[in-house]
Amino acid sequence: MRKEERLFAIILTFFIMALFWILLSGKFDAFHLISGLISCLIVAFLSHDLLVTKKTQKKLLKSVRLVRYIPWELWQIVLANIDVAYRVLHPKMPIDPRIIEFETSLRGEFSQVTLANSITLTPGTITIWVEPERGKFCVHAIAKEPADALLVDQTMQKKVAHVFMEG
Amino acid sequence: MVLIHILVSFLLGTGLFFTFVGSIGLLRFPDFYTRLHATGKCDTLGAGLIILGLLVYHFFHYTETPLIPTKLVFLIFFIFIANPTATHALMKAAYQIGIKPWRLGEKRQ
Numbered sequence: 001m002r003k004e005e006r007l008f009a010i011i012l013t014f015f016i017m018a019l020f021w022i023l024l025s026g027k028f029d030a031f032h033l034i035s036g037l038i039s040c041l042i043v044a045f046l047s048h049d050l051l052v053t054k055k056t057q058k059k060l061l062k063s064v065r066l067v068r069y070i071p072w073e074l075w076q077i078v079l080a081n082i083d084v085a086y087r088v089l090h091p092k093m094p095i096d097p098r099i100i101e102f103e104t105s106l107r108g109e110f111s112q113v114t115l116a117n118s119i120t121l122t123p124g125t126i127t128i129w130v131e132p133e134r135g136k137f138c139v140h141a142i143a144k145e146p147a148d149a150l151l152v153d154q155t156m157q158k159k160v161a162h163v164f165m166e167g
Numbered sequence: 168m169v170l171i172h173i174l175v176s177f178l179l180g181t182g183l184f185f186t187f188v189g190s191i192g193l194l195r196f197p198d199f200y201t202r203l204h205a206t207g208k209c210d211t212l213g214a215g216l217i218i219l220g221l222l223v224y225h226f227f228h229y230t231e232t233p234l235i236p237t238k239l240v241f242l243i244f245f246i247f248i249a250n251p252t253a254t255h256a257l258m259k260a261a262y263q264i265g266i267k268p269w270r271l272g273e274k275r276q
Contacts, residue, residue: 026234081185081212084205088192096203096271120251121211126203127255128262140258140268142204 009052014044016051065163066114076122083123087142092135096143099128102150104135104157111164114117118156125150171227178220186213198269199261207254215243216251 022028023037030090053059087095112135116127119139124146128138141147150156192205222239229235 023234023237077208077212080208081188084192084208085188088188088195088205093195095196095201097198098270099268116253116255117248120207120255121247123256124204126200126207126258128258134196140200140204140260142201 004049009048010044013048013051014040017043062164069159069163073118073121076118080121080123083146087124094143097140098144098147099138099140100147100151101136101138104137105161106135106157106164106166107132108164108166111160111166114163115157115160117161119150122146122156123149170226171223175220175224178216178223182213182216182220184213185209185216189213197225199266200268203254203258207250211247211250214246218243218246 017040022033022039025032025036027033028151071113076163087093104115106115109132112132116130116137118128119125119137124142125141128136128140139147141150186209186218189206189209192209193202196202196205218239222243225239226236228232
């Protein structure tokens with residue numbers, strides 16, 4: 001690692017840990033602040049390479065995209081709950097469960113976990129299993145429309161692929 | 168303050184509504200997989216909304232301890248990761264030991 005990159009890594013690690021120290025300790029007197037910040041500095045100096053690696057710039061861009069993905073996901077969760085509430089409270093219970101499979105271009109561990117958890121949280125679908133090598137997802141859908149949303153529209157796969165740049 | 172109370176009541180009310188609907192779904196739906204749909208999704212948003220309501224209440228009523236709302240934010244964050252993961256783990260376990268999914272027109276289990 002080059003010299004500036006190393007410095008950047010130490011500073012970034014220091015700030016993240018100082019933030020957590022201040023948030024979780026809850027003590028603002030000089031003794032706790034200074035001893036906490038000194039500890040953060042020592043840990044940042046010794047183990048910055050665990051948190052910040054060479055691909056950090058790409059990771060930062062991914063984090064920005066992930067932050068922009070989260071509000072959309074939260075809105076999908078609200079829709080999911082209204083959808084489930086409708087199916088539960090409707091006298092005839094409009095459900096027609098089925099199991100579907102599809103393949104995606106996602107290969108990274110974190111991107112597959114994100115898509116799997118997003119599928120579970122959005123309307124009418126829960127991930128059953130994932131094949132990491134082929135990016136294959138097996139999903140239980142509660143009716144035809146949520147299954148079609150994953151099979152035909154593929155909005156969610158495209159969004160996750162965009163976030164992790166694995167399109 | 169009245170506005171805060173209305174907001175908190177709304178958040179707690181909707182949270183309770185969704186957890187309640189989740190429980191009804193657990194009783195009404197025909198098999199294991201569909202029941203997980205009801206509990207897995209409703210509990211996530213229900214618990215999230217209830218904690219959010221408590222957070223807003225604490226933030227405006229006990230301004231001397233602003234760190235507790237921050238910790239509640241972390242709690243919501245972890246629930247939103249842990250809950251779908253646990254749902255998926257249950258689903259996978261059920262699928263692997265061979266519980267048959269219910270199809271439209273069959274009798275309920």
